[in-house]
Structures are given as C-alpha cells and as structure tokens.
Amino acid sequence: MMESTTYSPQRRIAATYLRGGTSKGVFFKLDDLPEDARVAGHARDALLLRVIGSPDPYGKQIDGMGGATSSTSKAVIVAASARAEHDVDYLFGQVAIDKPFVDWSGNCGNLSAAVGPFAIAAGLVDPARVPHDGVAVVRIWQANIGKTILAHVPMAAGQVQETGDFELDGVTFPAAEVQLEFMDPAAEEEGGGGAMFPTGNLVxxxxxxxxxxxxxxxxxxxxxxxxxxxxxxxxxxxxxxxxxxxxxxxxxxxxxxxxxxxxxxxxxxxxxxxxxxxxxxxxxxxxxxxxxxxxxxxxxxxxxxxxxxxxxxxxxxxxxxxxxxxxxxxxxxxxxxxxxxxxxxxxxxxxxxxxxxxxxxxxxxxxxxxxxxxxVAKASMSRSARILMEGWVRVPG
Missing domain, CATH: 3.10.310.10 (Diaminopimelate Epimerase; Chain A, domain 1)
Known part of the structure; x- marks a missing residue:
C-alpha cells in the first residue's frame, strides 16, 4: 500500500502582468503580498523566484511567469508613498533565470513606464490627481536607487488609455505613449559617492x-x-x-x-x-x-x-x-x-x-x-505600457 503524503495547497496572490516598454513583469501591490514577503529578505526573494519560475536549469521558466530572457524575468512591488511630493514607491527585482537570486541593485527603465498605469488602475494614486481626460502625472519614488521618476500617463473617460498609435521599436503592436522623466538621474550607488563619473574621468x-x-x-x-x-x-x-x-x-x-x-x-x-x-x-x-x-x-x-x-x-x-x-x-x-x-x-x-x-x-x-x-537635471524618453492580464498568481505553498 502506498504511503499517503499531505501537500499544502497553492497560495493565491493578487497580481497583474504588464508590459512596460520592451519588458514584461509581474506587478504586486505591497499589501497584497503575504506578510513575510512585505519586507526585504529571504521570504520575499523565495516567493518571487517561485512566481517567475526560477532557478530553472533548463533556462525556460516553464513552471512560472517568466519568459526565459532578462527582459521577461522581472517582478515589481508598488505601494502608496508616504514620501512628500510622491504618489507611489516602486521597487524592482531582476530575477535570475538559472540561479536562486533576485537582484535589487538597480531600476528597470522599461517597466518604469508601466508603474504609473498600474498605480492608477490599482487605486494607489489620489483620485484628485487623476484627470477624467488628459494626462495624469504620477510621481514615482524609485526605491532601488532613491530617485524620482515622473510618468505622464494618458487618461480617457476616467480610465488609463492603453491603446494608441505610438510605435516603439522592439514592441510589435502600437499603444498609447507614456512619457517618462528621470529626475537627477546620476545614480547614488554605494561606493560611487553619488558622482556621475565615479573615477572623476570622462574616459x-x-x-x-x-x-x-x-x-x-x-x-x-x-x-x-x-x-x-x-x-x-x-x-x-x-x-x-x-x-x-x-x-x-x-x-x-x-x-x-x-x-x-x-x-x-x-x-x-x-x-x-x-x-x-x-x-x-x-x-x-x-x-x-x-x-x-x-x-x-x-x-x-x-x-x-x-x-x-x-x-x-x-x-x-x-x-x-x-x-x-x-x-x-x-x-x-x-x-x-x-x-x-x-x-x-x-x-x-x-x-x-x-x-x-x-x-x-x-x-x-x-x-x-x-x-x-x-x-543632468533630468533625462526623458517615451515608452508605452499595457496590462496583459490581471487576477491572481498561484504559488505552491
């Protein structure tokens, strides 16, 4: 007679799958994460690795949401910001494909374009700051690098406008344009002293x-x-x-x-x-x-x-x-x-x-x-973003 084994059921976590620029990622509201994953550490990393499907020695991420490239092995956590003059805090995790490793050392500029649309759709931005029609300026605190990003998100009939005729090379279909401004973009990296040129030389x-x-x-x-x-x-x-x-x-x-x-x-x-x-x-x-x-x-x-x-x-x-x-x-x-x-x-x-x-x-x-x-006071560029799927992601307990 085979011995019976009790397995725990999968956890069900609210999540949204978005394309931002030429990248894709799984987006979470901080409060929707399990309590132990709301803070940095092993529990958060382990959860995101399992969501994305890493580490995968086959390099395919078949058993997860990742797409087996650096552009599609990404996770984002967004929360309402307590910081003055900001709407949301945005944290980005680059999930390694074949190693048990989440890199929190930098930002993803492509997914930055999806943070504003996600934040508005998720109700994280004060409705008074979001026009019924026009452009909403979402003030984003990029928590990985401690920088401000302004996302200019088009609105139509009270909803984020996602469709449009803006074409972005590397993305097959046109969409609505999201203009991004990266304020004071010289990164304050540990050991770099905040200098744009850490060695003091241009070359x-x-x-x-x-x-x-x-x-x-x-x-x-x-x-x-x-x-x-x-x-x-x-x-x-x-x-x-x-x-x-x-x-x-x-x-x-x-x-x-x-x-x-x-x-x-x-x-x-x-x-x-x-x-x-x-x-x-x-x-x-x-x-x-x-x-x-x-x-x-x-x-x-x-x-x-x-x-x-x-x-x-x-x-x-x-x-x-x-x-x-x-x-x-x-x-x-x-x-x-x-x-x-x-x-x-x-x-x-x-x-x-x-x-x-x-x-x-x-x-x-x-x-x-x-x-x-x-x-450099700011750098600017245009991207586009679109919600691909929303609901719940399932993670084995």
Whole structure:
C-alpha cells in the first residue's frame, strides 16, 4: 500500500502582468503580498523566484511567469508613498533565470513606464490627481536607487488609455505613449559617492585580462554603465543578438569587462563579487552611425541615427535597449568628450537617437557644468505600457 503524503495547497496572490516598454513583469501591490514577503529578505526573494519560475536549469521558466530572457524575468512591488511630493514607491527585482537570486541593485527603465498605469488602475494614486481626460502625472519614488521618476500617463473617460498609435521599436503592436522623466538621474550607488563619473574621468583606461587596455566611459546615470568602443573589441556596432549570445567567448569577455569596470567604479570591493551583482553595472559598446537591418528585418539608415549602441543585460545582448541604459546613453551623449558623445559626433547636444538591435530610440538629457562637475537635471524618453492580464498568481505553498 502506498504511503499517503499531505501537500499544502497553492497560495493565491493578487497580481497583474504588464508590459512596460520592451519588458514584461509581474506587478504586486505591497499589501497584497503575504506578510513575510512585505519586507526585504529571504521570504520575499523565495516567493518571487517561485512566481517567475526560477532557478530553472533548463533556462525556460516553464513552471512560472517568466519568459526565459532578462527582459521577461522581472517582478515589481508598488505601494502608496508616504514620501512628500510622491504618489507611489516602486521597487524592482531582476530575477535570475538559472540561479536562486533576485537582484535589487538597480531600476528597470522599461517597466518604469508601466508603474504609473498600474498605480492608477490599482487605486494607489489620489483620485484628485487623476484627470477624467488628459494626462495624469504620477510621481514615482524609485526605491532601488532613491530617485524620482515622473510618468505622464494618458487618461480617457476616467480610465488609463492603453491603446494608441505610438510605435516603439522592439514592441510589435502600437499603444498609447507614456512619457517618462528621470529626475537627477546620476545614480547614488554605494561606493560611487553619488558622482556621475565615479573615477572623476570622462574616459578611463581599463586593463582587462585577456583583452588588453580598453578606453571606457564609466557613468552613474539611470543605471551604472560601462561604455566601450565596438571597434576595440572587433565589432562594428550593427550586431544583432545571435552574433554575441551565440558566442560563449564573447560573453565571457563582456563579463570580464563588466567585473573590472564595476571594481573601478567602486560598486564591488573585489572581482569575485561581480557574480552576486548581475543586474548592475551594465556594459555597452558604441560606434558611429551606420546602416543595418534590425531584428525585425527593417532597414535602419545611417541618417536616421546619431550613433549605434548595443548593450548587455544579465550576461546576454539585449534585444532592444534597457530603459535605464538609455538614460545613461542620453546623459553621456550630452556631455562632450565621453565615448558616447564622441561616437555621436561630439559637441553639445540635448537629445540623441541611437540604433539598437530592434530599431531606434530617442532620449533627451541636458547637461550643465557646475563647479567643475557635470550635472543632468533630468533625462526623458517615451515608452508605452499595457496590462496583459490581471487576477491572481498561484504559488505552491
């Protein structure tokens, strides 16, 4: 006779699945989480890992809500804010796919576009601040990095307007435009001292084992980012995902660059700490504008763009561009002398349009020199967002 085993039932937790920009994630209201997961720690991480379907040695996240890419292995927690002049607090978790690890070290710029619409739909924004028709400005406190984001959310007939004709390369269908303003985007990272350029230089020389000495712009803006030149690595900047992600040696080189850049930026104390901080910093390579065929088969002409940028997230070349890295690109482009600015042709500029694997993106930023230090008051870009599904997510007890 088989011995009977008692299993606990699944937990049922209110959740919403949203697309924001070129990413997707599972969104929770803080108060809807089980009590032990309302605070940072093991219980919260374990819950989100199980929701998303990680760690998965198969790399597919079949038994969870994740989509087996860095762009779709994400969780967001939103709460009404007690902070003055803010509507909601927004916390982002980048869930590793094959490891039992949630990285809380940075923001997701793409999902930032979905926070305002979610907050309004979830009743977390004071109705007096939400027009029946027009644009609601949702004041978001980004809790991972301690920064303010303003989301301009279109409203129609008392509801968030999600449909529209705004097209975003990397997203198949058009939707309503959500304008984002990242206020004072130079990230205050531990060890970085809050400086936009933690080394004090616009361009550094980075000695990378197995690669040699690379010129690099190390910047804290939107998210800590390491920019290097495509040509120095044998690339031309028109590469699509398979060219990098199908090359284990290339991925190892980029991870080595990332680790040594993180050390130089003061984000880690030793090289072996880099593996525990996968979400930040990002590493990207830049090149002068050139024509290429995007991943959708569209011809992008050199005249459409100011420069080419390819960026890696969670160890793989991103299919489009992380929103936070776009903030870093816009900020660096606005400061004469950075590798990003030089690739765009140099000089002063308040906006830049760059080519990424899925197409193009425009980001604006205005830099001013104050007492010998560069400062950017805000960076701005347009994304879109849409609720894909709402209800309850089930998690084995």
């Amino acid at each position: 550094d020389e980075l000695d990378v084992p197995g690669v040699g000495v690379l010129r690099a712009t190390l910047i804290n803006a939107g998210i800590p980012t390491i920019f290097v030149e495509a040509g120095a690595l044998g690339y031309d900047g028109t590469e699509l995902q398979d060219a990098i992600n199908g090359d284990p040696r290339a991925l190892a080189v980029f991870e080595t660059i990332r680790a040594h850049g993180a050390l130089r930026m003061g984000l880690i104390a030793s090289i072996d700490e880099a593996g525990k901080r996968q979400h930040t910093p990002k590493v990207a390579f830049v090149a002068k504008a050139a024509g290429y065929v995007s991943s959708s088969g569209r011809q992008v002409a050199a005249g459409e763009i100011d420069l080419l940028v390819r960026a890696l997230s969670m160890g793989k070349l991103h299919h489009a561009m992380m929103g936070t890295a776009a903030v870093a690109i816009g900020t660096a482009a606005a400061i004469p002398g950075t590798l990003v600015n030089l690739a765009a042709g140099g000089g002063e500029r308040s906006a830049v349009r760059f080519g990424h694997p899925s197409g193009t993106l425009r980001v604006g930023a205005e830099a001013v020199l104050e007492d010998g230090q560069w400062r």
